[in-house]
Amino acid sequence: MNHLIAPSVLSADFANLQRDVEMLNNSQADWLHVDVMDGLFVPNISFGFPVVKAIKQHAEKPLDVHLMIADPDRYIKDFAAAGADGITVHYEACTHLHRTVQAIKDAGCKAGVAINPATNVQLLKDIIADIDLVLIMSVNPGFGGQKFIQNTYNKIVEAKQLIASAQSSAVIEVDGGVDTSNATQLVQAGANVLVAGSSIFSGGDPSSAISGLKNA
Ligand code: DX5
Numbered sequence: 454m455n456h457l458i459a460p461s462v463l464s465a466d467f468a469n470l471q472r473d474v475e476m477l478n479n480s481q482a483d484w485l486h487v488d489v490m491d492g493l494f495v496p497n498i499s500f501g502f503p504v505v506k507a508i509k510q511h512a513e514k515p516l517d518v519h520l521m522i523a524d525p526d527r528y529i530k531d532f533a534a535a536g537a538d539g540i541t542v543h544y545e546a547c548t549h550l551h552r553t554v555q556a557i558k559d560a561g562c563k564a565g566v567a568i569n570p571a572t573n574v575q576l577l578k579d580i581i582a583d584i585d586l587v588l589i590m591s592v593n594p595g596f597g598g599q600k601f602i603q604n605t606y607n608k609i610v611e612a613k614q615l616i617a618s619a620q621s622s623a624v625i626e627v628d629g630g631v632d633t634s635n636a637t638q639l640v641q642a643g644a645n646v647l648v649a650g651s652s653i654f655s656g657g658d659p660s661s662a663i664s665g666l667k668n669a
C-alpha cells in the first residue's frame with residue numbers, strides 16, 4: 454500500500470478551522486488527524502466534542518481521532534457520534550484494553566492503539582489481531598512541534614514483525630516530529646500512515662507540504 458498522510462488539525466488555525474479543513478479537502482491529505490487531550494493523561498488540553506463535530510461538518514475525508522485521555526471507555530460512543538471514523542486509544546490509558554477495542558468496533562469505528570515512546574511494542578502482542586491500527590508515538594504526546602525520537606524506526610520494524618506473525622491487518626501510523634527529513638525513512642521502515650502537524654501548518658503553503666510528505 455502507498456503510505457497515507459494524516460495532517461494534524463492541532464496545528465491548524467482554530468479561528469479559521471473551516472478554511473483549514475477545506476484546504477485539507479482539496480489537498481493530497483488522506484485522513485484528518487484529530488488530537489483530543491484531557492489535561493490528565495497528557496499535560497495539555499486541546500478540544501472536545503463540539504470541535505470534532507464542527508470539523509466533521511466540513512471534512513470530506515475520514516476523521517482519525519487520537520484520544521490522549523484517561524479512561525477513554527467513558528467517551529467512545531460520544532466520539533463516534535461526533536463523527537470519528539477511527540478512534541485510537543493509548544495502551545497506557547486503558548485498564549481493560551480488549552474491552553475498549555471492542556467498544557470502538559461496536560460503535561462502528563476502526564480501532565487503533567497508541568504506544569508512548571517508552572512503551573514496548575511487544576505489549577501489543579495479545580491485542581494486535583483485534584485492531585486496525587497501531588500508532589507509534591515518535592514524541593511524548595501532549596504537544597505539537599516536538600523533536601522526533603530516533604528509536605521510532607526500530608519500533609516500526611518490530612511492530613511490522615508482530616503484525617505479520619499474528620496475521621493482523623493492522624496498519625502502522627507514526628505521530629510526532631514527522632517532516633520531509635524523516636518521512637522517506639519512516640515509510641521504508643514500514644510506516645503506512647504519517648501524521649504531521651507543525652511541518653505542514655507552520656510554513657506558508659500547507660497543501661504543498663502535504664504533497665511533499667505524500668511523495669516521500
Ligand atoms: C502530539 C499529537 C500529534 C501532534 C503532532 O501529542 O498527538 O498528533 O499534533 O504534531 P507535530 O507534527 O508538530 O509533532
Ligand code: ZN
Pocket residue numbers: 461486487488519628648
Ligand atoms: Zn496525534
